[in-house]
Amino acid sequence: MLSARGLFQEIFDNDASFRLFCSIAASGEAQGGWENARIAALVPESQRGLSPKIVRHGADEDKHGRIFNALLRKRGLDPVDVPGDTDYTMLLEVRGIGLAHEKLRADQPLSERDIVAYLAHSRVTEQRASEQMQLLRKHFADHPDIGKAVRMISQDEDNHLAYCHEELLRLAAAGHGRTIQRILRESALAEIKVYRDVSLAVMDHMGRILGWSRARSAALAAGIHAVYLYERLGGWHRMVSLRMPERRDALSGPASAAPEFA
Numbered sequence: 001m002l003s004a005r006g007l008f009q010e011i012f013d014n015d016a017s018f019r020l021f022c023s024i025a026a027s028g029e030a031q032g033g034w035e036n037a038r039i040a041a042l043v044p045e046s047q048r049g050l051s052p053k054i055v056r057h058g059a060d061e062d063k064h065g066r067i068f069n070a071l072l073r074k075r076g077l078d079p080v081d082v083p084g085d086t087d088y089t090m091l092l093e094v095r096g097i098g099l100a101h102e103k104l105r106a107d108q109p110l111s112e113r114d115i116v117a118y119l120a121h122s123r124v125t126e127q128r129a130s131e132q133m134q135l136l137r138k139h140f141a142d143h144p145d146i147g148k149a150v151r152m153i154s155q156d157e158d159n160h161l162a163y164c165h166e167e168l169l170r171l172a173a174a175g176h177g178r179t180i181q182r183i184l185r186e187s188a189l190a191e192i193k194v195y196r197d198v199s200l201a202v203m204d205h206m207g208r209i210l211g212w213s214r215a216r217s218a219a220l221a222a223g224i225h226a227v228y229l230y231e232r233l234g235g236w237h238r239m240v241s242l243r244m245p246e247r248r249d250a251l252s253g254p255a256s257a258a259p260e261f262a
Contacts, residue, residue: 024070033062059255085201119122123164162245
């Protein structure tokens with residue numbers, strides 16, 4: 001019987017699949033760190049108060065990338081190049097989710113609408129990140145090798161999601177409500193397609209590494225398509241709702257230090 005715990009355990013127990021898993025995760029987190037650092041540097045004057053929180057968001061993402069690389073080093077492994085079909089952040093950018101890298105590489109200040117778009121995009125992608133880390137925390141919070149990393153990253157992702165809710169509600173109250181809802185809807189519908197495609201690609205790569213049978217690979221692919229169908233028929237609504245979080249001002253202060261891995 002297929003289970004999330006069993007699937008992840010099989011991936012974690014094999015050096016080659018663990019190497020690919022951590023490399024994909026580290027690459028995505030490092031990309032998020034760079035993007036947030038550039039956004040923080042280009043924040044318009046009208047939203048300058050957000051800059052420290054965006055810096056903190058980027059610092060957290062950088063820390064997560066270092067954590068995944070540290071997990072590799074602990075097992076004597078080096079990162080591998082990330083296959084293009086598993087590059088979630090790059091594929092999101094292709095679909096218009098996130099501010100264009102060309103814009104972030106320029107030295108022109110962003111507009112207030114750019115900040116609204118950044119936060120709306122982040123609200124969608126942080127929902128996914130928070131849910132994925134909650135799943136790992138459920139099954140591996142006490143794991144001797146990865147438990148510490150899972151707990152820390154999961155807490156950070158929950159903070160990022162809370163920050164997005166709070167700031168978007170602030171901007172909605174300031175008159176950006178319709179724009180926020182439109183971008184949230186567009187982003188969620190695009191993200192669920194990217195997540196489906198990346199999930200299929202990751203499982204294909206893992207299946208070849210781990211020697212899965214055609215029947216097992218087909219069953220996993222069917223499960224991924226079933227999740228997409230659920231999300232397309234209405235599950236995406238969870239990604240666009242806004243509510244004041246219990247964790248207020250979740251990104252105030254500096255990022256916490258990455259744990260040590262002996």
